Amino acid sequence: MDEGKILILGNIPPPIGGVTIHTSRLVDSLKERGYKRFYFLDLRKTSLLSILAALMKFPVAHLHTSHVYFQLLASVICLVMKRKLIITYHGNLGRYRTFKNWVVNLSCRLCYIPVVQNQGSLKIASRLNNRALLLSSFLPTKAFISLDVVNVVTIVTLKQQYAYVFCTNAGNVTFDRSGNETYGILALIQKFTALPMAALIISDPSARYLQYVKKQLTLPGNIIFISTLHNFSDVLTYSDAFIRNTTTDGDSISIHEAIESQVPVFATDCVSRPPECMLYHHISEIDLIAALQPKQQDDQKLRLKIRKEEDVAGRLMNLYDQCLST
Secondary structure: OOOOOEEEEEOOOOOOOHHHHHHHHHHHHHHHOOOOOEEEEEHHHOOHHHHHHHHHHOOEEEEEOOOHHHHHHHHHHHHHOOOEEEEEOOOOOOOOOHHHHHHHHHHHHHOOEEEEOOHHHHHHHHHHOOOOEEOOOOOOOOOOOOOOHHHHHHHHHHHHHOOEEEEEEOOOOOEOOOOOEOOOHHHHHHHHHOOOOEEEEEEOOOOHHHHHHHHHOOOOOOEEEEOOOOOHHHHHHOOOEEEEOOOOOOOOHHHHHHHHOOOOEEEEOOOOOOOOOEEEOOHHHOOHHHHOOHHHHHHHHHHHHOOOOOOHHHHHHHHHHHHHHO
């Protein structure tokens, strides 16, 4: 058994998504800080038997996956083998239907430390496990793949044609437990169809959302998709505001990226959000243009300037050291 190291389990891009981006940035941050007490195992490139063997080999493991049944399996194995398992739950606790919620709650109870992304999830997790920890998934932006020339020209053209350019993103086409579109892209398209002075950029790195939308409706000229691998922070630099129109969420990395870039953020109130966000319940209820008039926009940017992100990598390093020493 490797007594001196943490086993970090997860996937890294591609595909691009909140979990893969966080895992990639975490591994990079630990390396940059010279932290050598960890070993990373890519779940996508490793057989199940090898993963289970690694869980039994290392004294402490940190799991990053949204696969609820594997979360439970890892929790049971680590409990039986007397290993410490940290699970970061990247989505909102309670977001599934009854049985899957029960599975998530059980893994949360059995693992050593459940790490959650918002206050609502912390309330649930704390009842199940007194070691529950609230910790953001945001780590400072790292370049992935920059926008190509064609997309840059398209965006610049949009900015010349429209008074306001908004952006949003979606890692994949997914639906919540009620069958509603998780990322609310169709609702946003309907919203911007009625906003002739504004344009919307939809970051779609999986290229699946564009296919889905084309089956539902015809895109208006003020909405474009970027359906290639790219760095979302590049899109933010061209945008007047970012919209997170989700029906459920964890701790959106995209929101933190926008705040880091001093780009105003509109977000649904489905979970607790950073205080810099302008919240709404349904996209039809908010006047996006009025909220971006000069005074309101200046007030928002002032709030963004004084924000300081917590040192997530540093807190995790301290947590790892504590787990290894006890």
